[in-house]
Amino acid sequence: xxxxxxxxxxxxxxxxxxxxxxxxxxxxxxxxxxxxxxxxxxxxxxxxxxxxxxxxxxxxxxxxxxxxxxxxxxxxxxxxxxxxxxxxxxxxxxxxxxxxxxxxxxxxxxxxxxxxxxxxxxxxxxxxxxxxxxxxxxxxxxxxxxxxxxxxxxxxxxxxxxxxxxxxxxxxxxxxxxxxxxxxxxxxxxxxxxxxxxxxxxxxxxxxxxxxxxxxxxxxxxxxxxxxxxxxxxxxxxxxxxxxxxxxxxxxxxxxxxxxxxxxxxxxxxxxxxx
Amino acid sequence: xxxxxxxxxxxxxxxxxxxxxxxxxxxxxxxxxxxxxxxxxxxxxxxxxxxxxxxxxxxxxxxxxxxxxxxxxxxxxxxxxxxxxxxxxxxxxxxxxxxxxxxxxxxxxxxxxxxxxxxxxxxxxxxxxxxxxxxxxxxxxxxxxxxxxxxxxxxxxxxxxxxxxxxxxxxxxxxxxxxxxxxxxxxxxxxxxxxxxxxxxxxxxxxxxxxxxxxxxxxxxxxxxxxxxxxxxxxxxxxxxxxxxxxxxxxxxxxxxxxxxxxxxxxxxxxxxxx
DNA sequence: AAACCAAGTTTCACTATTTGGAACTAAATG
DNA sequence: CATTTAGTTCCAAATAGTGAAACTTGGTTT
Numbered sequence: 001x002x003x004x005x006x007x008x009x010x011x012x013x014x015x016x017x018x019x020x021x022x023x024x025x026x027x028x029x030x031x032x033x034x035x036x037x038x039x040x041x042x043x044x045x046x047x048x049x050x051x052x053x054x055x056x057x058x059x060x061x062x063x064x065x066x067x068x069x070x071x072x073x074x075x076x077x078x079x080x081x082x083x084x085x086x087x088x089x090x091x092x093x094x095x096x097x098x099x100x101x102x103x104x105x106x107x108x109x110x111x112x113x114x115x116x117x118x119x120x121x122x123x124x125x126x127x128x129x130x131x132x133x134x135x136x137x138x139x140x141x142x143x144x145x146x147x148x149x150x151x152x153x154x155x156x157x158x159x160x161x162x163x164x165x166x167x168x169x170x171x172x173x174x175x176x177x178x179x180x181x182x183x184x185x186x187x188x189x190x191x192x193x194x195x196x197x198x199x200x201x202x203x204x205x206x207x208x209x210x211x212x213x214x215x216x217x218x219x220x221x222x223x224x225x226x227x228x229x230x231x232x233x234x235x236x237x238x239x240x241x242x243x244x245x246x247x248x249x250x251x252x253x254x255x256x257x258x259x260x261x262x263x264x265x266x267x268x269x270x271x272x273x274x275x
Numbered sequence: 276x277x278x279x280x281x282x283x284x285x286x287x288x289x290x291x292x293x294x295x296x297x298x299x300x301x302x303x304x305x306x307x308x309x310x311x312x313x314x315x316x317x318x319x320x321x322x323x324x325x326x327x328x329x330x331x332x333x334x335x336x337x338x339x340x341x342x343x344x345x346x347x348x349x350x351x352x353x354x355x356x357x358x359x360x361x362x363x364x365x366x367x368x369x370x371x372x373x374x375x376x377x378x379x380x381x382x383x384x385x386x387x388x389x390x391x392x393x394x395x396x397x398x399x400x401x402x403x404x405x406x407x408x409x410x411x412x413x414x415x416x417x418x419x420x421x422x423x424x425x426x427x428x429x430x431x432x433x434x435x436x437x438x439x440x441x442x443x444x445x446x447x448x449x450x451x452x453x454x455x456x457x458x459x460x461x462x463x464x465x466x467x468x469x470x471x472x473x474x475x476x477x478x479x480x481x482x483x484x485x486x487x488x489x490x491x492x493x494x495x496x497x498x499x500x501x502x503x504x505x506x507x508x509x510x511x512x513x514x515x516x517x518x519x520x521x522x523x524x525x526x527x528x529x530x531x532x533x534x535x536x537x538x539x540x541x542x543x544x545x546x547x548x549x550x
Numbered sequence: 551a552a553a554c555c556a557a558g559t560t561t562c563a564c565t566a567t568t569t570g571g572a573a574c575t576a577a578a579t580g
Numbered sequence: 581c582a583t584t585t586a587g588t589t590c591c592a593a594a595t596a597g598t599g600a601a602a603c604t605t606g607g608t609t610t
Contacts, residue, residue, distance in 0.1 A: 011328045012596065013288045013568070018332045018349075025356035034586065043570045048588070053286045057293045058389065061361045067587085071357035073388045074293075076395065079354030080411025081300035082346035086336045113348045114333065120351065136355025287567065288597070309557060318599045323559070342558080 016042070020050045021071065024060060030068035079136065087111060088212060088221045089121040089135070091258055092251045096123055096223070099247050103225050103240055108209075110146035111221040112154075113138070115165040117147040120221070142166040142182050143175050145197035145209030146222040151182075152189040153211045153219040159186075175200045194241050195222075196234070204229045208241050210248040214256045223248050291317070295325045296346065299335060305343035354411070362386060363487065363496045364396040364410075366533055367526045371398055371498070374522050378500050378515055383484075385421035386496040387429075388413070390440040392422040395496070407477065417441040417457050418450050420472035420484030421497040426457075427464040428486045428494040434461075450475045469516050470497075471509070479504045483516050485523040489531045498523050 023040055024031060033051065040047055051069055054060040058074035084090055092109050100107045100123035109121040122134045141147030141162065151162050163186075168177045176182050189195040197207045209224035225244055227237050298315055299306060308326065315322055326344055329335040333349035358364055367384050375382045375398035384396040392414045407414070416422030416437065426437050438461075443452045451457050464470045472482045484499035500515050 011331055014292045014325075014328045015332055017289045017292070018334060021353055025353050028356065028360070030360060032586085037586095044587085045570055045572095045589080046568080049568085050289075053289045056286055057290055059293065061357075070360040071353055073357060073361060073386065073393055075350060075354040075357040076362070076411045077388065077393060077413055078296055078300050078346055079350040079357075080409070080413075081303065082336075082348060082350040082354075083411065085303070085305060085345040086348060087351070111348065113352065118348055118352060120348075136351045136358070138352055307557085319558085320560085320599055320601095321597080324597080 017050055017054060020047070020054060021059060021075075024069050025071050030063060030066060030070040032068055036069070083120065083135065087120040088251060088255055091254050092121060092212075092223070095247045095251050095254075096121060099123075099223070099225070099243065102243065105240075106226040108146055108224045108226065109221060110144075110150070110224070112141065112147075112150045112162070112219075115141060115162040117141050117144055117150070119146075140167065140169070140171075140201065142168060143171055143197065143200040145195045145207040145224040145226075148182075148185060148189055148197070149195035149209040149211045149222040149224070150219055152186040152195065153213060153217070171201050172199050172203050174198055194245060196238075197224075198234070199229070206232075206234060206237055208237055208244060210241070210245045212248045212252045212255065214252055220252065220255055223251065292325060292329060295322070295329060296334060296350075299344050300346050305338060305341060305345040307341075307343055311344070358395065358410075362395045363526060363530055366529050367396060367487075367498070370522045370526050370529075371396060374398075374498070374500070374518065377518065380515075381501040383421055383482075383499045383501065384496060385419075385425070385499070387416065387422075387425045387437070387494075390416060390437040392416050392419055392425070394421075400501075415442065415444070415446075415476065417443060418446055418472065418475040420470045420482040420499045420501075423457075423460060423464055423472070424470035424484040424486045424497040424499070425494055427461040427470065428488060428492070446476050447474050447478050449473055469520060471513075472499075473509070474504070481507075481509060481512060483512055483519060485516070485520045487523045487527045487530065489527055495527065495530055498526070 020036075020040070020042075023036055027035070033048070036051070037044060037047055042050065051060065051062075055062045055069065055072070058072045060069050061072040062069055088109060088111065096107050096109055104125060106125045107123040108119055110117045110119050112118070117139045119137050119139065120135050139147070141151055151159060154162060163179055163182060166179070166182065168179070168182075169175070170177050176185060185195075193210065195209045195211075197205070197209070199206060205226060206229060207224045207226040209222050211219055212221045212223060213219055223244060225237065225240050295311075295315070295317075298311060302310070308323070311326070312319060312322055317325065326335065326337075330337045330344065330347070333347045335344050336347040337344055363384060363386065371382050371384055379401045381400040382398040383394055385392045385394050387393070394410055394412050394414065396410055414422070416426055426434060429437060438454055438457060441454070441457065443454070443457075444450070445452050451460060460470075468485065470484045472480070472484070474481060480501060481504060482499045482501040484497050486494055487496045487498060488494055498519060500512065500519055502512050
């Protein structure tokens with residue numbers, strides 16, 4: 001997966017439009033028409049029209065002075081709805097607050113999105129934060145605590161897919177850089193119920209993470225507590241594991257009640273019907 | 276603008292797809308196919324295909340158990356890019372932190388998006404009041420401090436459009452419920468340089484707001500400090516105005532340097548004509 | 551148990567939209 | 581002033597979207 005042009009998305013016009021959005025977002029800065037043209041397979045006129053329409057719709061914003069495109073504010077509006085409805089964040093919030101307060105360390109809540117880690121909420125060691133200052137950011141799954149905790153509890157098909165889509169880039173000399181090594185670690189994680197990140201992504205950064213599961217073992221996300229080797233060692237960090245695990249379980253239970261009822265039990269009719 | 280079905284969007288397939296996204300988001304809860312079908316003009320099969328494709332793309336998420344759709348996590352990813360690049364939030368962050376610390380009150384940063392207030396960042400009061408606002412959330416412009424502060428400094432065309440698109444719903448008995456009343460207030464705001472919200476949106480909630488402007492008077496957004504009538508009165512709140520104004524100016528200056536260079540000063544010719 | 555109903559899904563002939571090569575214009579450069 | 585580069589418009593060909601209707605599924609009524 002080198003730097004070649006993105007393959008055109010599968011489904012129709014809408015898929016292509018989403019592709020364009022991703023392309024623009026990928027630059028992480030306002031971007032000119034020509035730059036986008038290079039990196040896309042679309043012919044000039046086609047790309048041009050896409051940018052026009054998306055800008056019209058507020059999905060992109062256009063700066064006429066600089067002639068640059070950037071992701072638009074309509075996305076922020078929509079994402080607010082997504083964050084509220086489809087993420088674990090609203091449910092997890094009070095638990096994260098408590099965990100953050102108790103540990104005094106950085107706490108993350110993440111979900112898996114196209115085999116990547118998507119951070120949906122966070123508490124800093126220091127100050128209270130708001131929404132997507134950090135939430136919305138993505139990171140690699142194979143070398144983070146939350147990523148591995150989540151992958152370990154995927155069903156077989158999803159796991160195979162996820163594992164095969166990792167880049168295995170070596171960030172530090174402790175990074176797991178092969179599918180085999182990752183699978184071995186995932187087995188261990190599944191067995192003991194939590195994952196560790198021992199400076200696999202950033203030097204000096206260690207963390208412990210637990211998956212958030214429904215009672216039916218459906219994996220919903222993961223939470224982690226992160227520390228730095230300067231201030232603590234693994235023994236201190238692992239002491240938090242039982243606490244982290246309990247919080248993860250609470251979030252899972254809460255989520256199940258609220259959003260992933262998985263009931264099906266015998267209750268049957270959530271829809272009662274007159275006449 | 277009552278509860279009738281949304282008019283079909285202008286531009287093509289993509290516009291319609293965005294419409295569907297808005298429709299789903301508007302429910303503020305996971306929603307079933309049939310519910311969406313009622314509120315949209317699309318025929319069954321068409322809407323169905325849209326939902327399929329959008330779900331495929333991760334713009335929506337589908338819960339197979341409940342058969343419900345909700346805005347998808349891909350939006351959160353994209354919005355992160357939008358927030359980082361197209362909003363004032365990254366620039367304003369340190370200033371908001373300081374302002375929040377100094378005042379101890381709730382602080383908002385907002386931008387105008389389709390004539391509505393879009394909150395892009397927020398700091399909670401030391402003693403938080405339960406209140407309607409979070410990053411990504413939208414609210415009315417005609418009855419909020421930030422909304423009025425922004426509208427007052429729009430150019431004439433934009434102002435006319437914005438003013439005409441307000442709903443003028445009466446939230447409290449102090450809400451301005453006519454275009455004339457709003458325009459009068461906007462004149463006053465323009466003159467004194469800041470806006471107030473005197474329980475016009477929520478009873479007991481008052482605020483002062485200043486616009487964020489470039490040196491060329493281009494309106495970029497607004498910031499506000501909010502309080503509750505239980506703990507303070509307007510005199511106390513208005514004492515913060517100079518401080519708020521200074522922060523708004525700092526943000527404006529910073530933003531101009533970073534993102535809205537507006538240099539080009541006298542270059543003038545948006546249309547210069549050869550020969 | 552058979553008939554019924556409602557919600558969701560698939561089909562397919564019809565057509566409106568998208569497509570993209572190429573021509574065009576505007577602005578930047580030598 | 582000639583030339584290049586960047587952005588915009590055109591239009592015939594082809595693809596992709598449309599939506600009425602038929603079908604499937606799962607649950608409820610007679």
